[in-house]
Amino acid sequence: MADGGLMRRNIVLIGMMGAGKTAIGAELARRLGRPFWDTDAEIERAAAMTIPEIFARDGEEFFRARESEVLSRVLAAGEGIVSTGGGAWTREPNRQRISDAGVSIWLDCDADTLWHRVRSRPTRPLLQTADPRGTLERMLAERSPIYALADLRVTAGRSDSIDDTTNRVIDAINAHHPQILETK
Numbered sequence: 001m002a003d004g005g006l007m008r009r010n011i012v013l014i015g016m017m018g019a020g021k022t023a024i025g026a027e028l029a030r031r032l033g034r035p036f037w038d039t040d041a042e043i044e045r046a047a048a049m050t051i052p053e054i055f056a057r058d059g060e061e062f063f064r065a066r067e068s069e070v071l072s073r074v075l076a077a078g079e080g081i082v083s084t085g086g087g088a089w090t091r092e093p094n095r096q097r098i099s100d101a102g103v104s105i106w107l108d109c110d111a112d113t114l115w116h117r118v119r120s121r122p123t124r125p126l127l128q129t130a131d132p133r134g135t136l137e138r139m140l141a142e143r144s145p146i147y148a149l150a151d152l153r154v155t156a157g158r159s160d161s162i163d164d165t166t167n168r169v170i171d172a173i174n175a176h177h178p179q180i181l182e183t184k
């Protein structure tokens, strides 16, 4: 993470679908009094379509291009809490932009908890397979080494409440990058 400058004070949550990036990000923003951005929600708003509709009509690469554009836009707003989609961090140019713009935090969540949270929802097109749990586990295994490149890692297990995990995120930032939380 680079130091100094407004744009470099974003707090960016990364990790698998269902890890809690949206839920924890919203709570962090509320507690810290900072703007909240969710890249999935921003893409849906700009397109006036849901993510499954975008994947079905235009395909994943089109979605990834929109995701990179939205990410750059919300990071440039500065000092925000940014909850990314699960695949955003897997693209190197996105990692570079995030690292230039603030601190990245991996919400690390086990496969059982992820599955418990996502299985009843048809909102993740990448899990519309014959074996969604197997797909989720394979994605987790493939992506974990990439998620591990984040500046900080916070575990978010099934027994942790949204408050517990939010506390842990704030503690981790205070311990390693306290300047991000300074009020100017």
Ligand SMILES: Nc1ncnc2c1ncn2[C@@H]1O[C@H](COP(=O)(O)OP(=O)(O)OP(=O)(O)O)[C@@H](O)[C@H]1O
Residues within 6 Å of the ligand: 015, 016, 017, 018, 019, 020, 021, 022, 023, 024, 040, 083, 084, 085, 086, 117, 124, 156, 158, 159, 160, 161, 162, 165
């Ligand atoms: N302790 C918890 N921490 C985080 N989320 C929780 C917790 N308990 C329940 N949830 C719920 O789990 C669901 C999945 O979380 P969320 O949508 O925030 O994940 P996400 O990481 O943003 O996923 P995606 O990448 O698909 O956007 C939400 O409905 C959230 O409210």
Ligand SMILES: O=C(O)C1=C[C@@H](O)[C@@H](O)[C@H](O)C1
Residues within 6 Å of the ligand: 016, 017, 040, 051, 084, 085, 086, 087, 088, 123, 124, 125, 126
């Ligand atoms: O993990 C992923 O690749 C995705 C996660 C969601 O947040 C959405 O961004 C989309 O469903 C893709």
Ligand SMILES: [Mg+2]
Residues within 6 Å of the ligand: 021, 022, 023, 038, 040, 083, 084, 085
């Ligand atoms: Mg989300």
